[in-house]
Amino acid sequence: MLTFALAKGGLLKDSIKLLQSIGLDFSAFLDPGFRQLQITDPTGTAKALLVRNGDVSVYVQYGQAHLGIVGYDVLREQRPNVAQLVDLKYGGCRLSVAVKESSPYRSSLDLPMHGRVASKFVNCARDHFDSLDLPVDIVPLYGSVELGPITGMSEAIVDLVATGNTLRENGLIEIETLFYSTSRLIANPLSYRLNTDQIADYVAKIRDQVNATALV
Numbered sequence: 001m002l003t004f005a006l007a008k009g010g011l012l013k014d015s016i017k018l019l020q021s022i023g024l025d026f027s028a029f030l031d032p033g034f035r036q037l038q039i040t041d042p043t044g045t046a047k048a049l050l051v052r053n054g055d056v057s058v059y060v061q062y063g064q065a066h067l068g069i070v071g072y073d074v075l076r077e078q079r080p081n082v083a084q085l086v087d088l089k090y091g092g093c094r095l096s097v098a099v100k101e102s103s104p105y106r107s108s109l110d111l112p113m114h115g116r117v118a119s120k121f122v123n124c125a126r127d128h129f130d131s132l133d134l135p136v137d138i139v140p141l142y143g144s145v146e147l148g149p150i151t152g153m154s155e156a157i158v159d160l161v162a163t164g165n166t167l168r169e170n171g172l173i174e175i176e177t178l179f180y181s182t183s184r185l186i187a188n189p190l191s192y193r194l195n196t197d198q199i200a201d202y203v204a205k206i207r208d209q210v211n212a213t214a215l216v
């Protein structure tokens with residue numbers, strides 16, 4: 001049976017809405033009291049696994065899920081062996097360098113050599129500073145990254161920004177954008193090539209739905 005890996009958290013509502021639009025109902029996952037992590041759509045045609053955002057590509061790469069929905073930011077950070085098929089357009093955000101507004105830094109190159117940069121996106125952050133030939137210490141954090149500069153633990157952060165409210169409310173400013181991100185439909189490369197469980201039909205329906213929505 002075709003299996004999707006869906007990320008709990010910010011992307012879940014839109015992912016379920018998208019799958020509903022192609023006739024697959026996994027809305028039970030949105031019920032806060034619901035505790036099952038694997039469900040079958042009421043029509044019995046597909047299954048969904050509810051996993052952490054950072055684990056979606058793991059299930060897809062290892063083949064327990066044929067398809068998955070995950071942020072492009074995560075794909076850039078993890079570089080998993082999966083096929084990236086469709087830009088789903090929702091979950092828009094960007095990965096940026098931010099510092100305290102009161103600091104003297106206004107671009108990445110203003111940061112001191114061997115200064116600290118806190119991030120959940122350690123690979124993306126390292127690539128960015130390597131490309132500038134600026135040696136910095138990347139400090140891995142798993143959330144509330146904004147506290148790095150606020151507490152003085154780091155000079156800067158590399159973190160996701162959407163509305164910019166979190167930065168503003170914490171006295172930080174964005175000084176550089178690494179890349180923009182939206183959610184992506186990914187597939188296990190072998191299942192996709194072999195068209196296991198008619199993956200191609202579902203991918204085409206999802207692509208059509210996204211294109212139709214973009215035209216509205």
Ligand SMILES: Nc1ncnc2c1ncn2[C@@H]1O[C@H](COP(=O)(O)OP(=O)(O)OP(=O)(O)O)[C@@H](O)[C@H]1O
Nearest residue numbers: 009010011052053054071072073091092093160162
């Ligand atoms: N503020 C935001 N606005 C819009 N999209 C966002 C925002 N923050 C993150 N995203 C997008 O949604 C995805 C999921 O973010 P979410 O915060 O739900 O997961 P997470 O807590 O980072 O994941 P994990 O559970 O693996 O730590 C991100 O990878 C990104 O693509």
Ligand SMILES: O=P(O)(O)OC[C@H]1O[C@H](OP(=O)(O)OP(=O)(O)O)[C@H](O)[C@@H]1O
Nearest residue numbers: 143144145159160161162163164165166
């Ligand atoms: O620009 P904004 O619209 O304010 O959104 C940005 C915030 O959203 C994400 O955090 P999330 O809610 O995922 O929590 P986290 O700090 O635990 O990663 C990101 O890490 C920022 O903190």
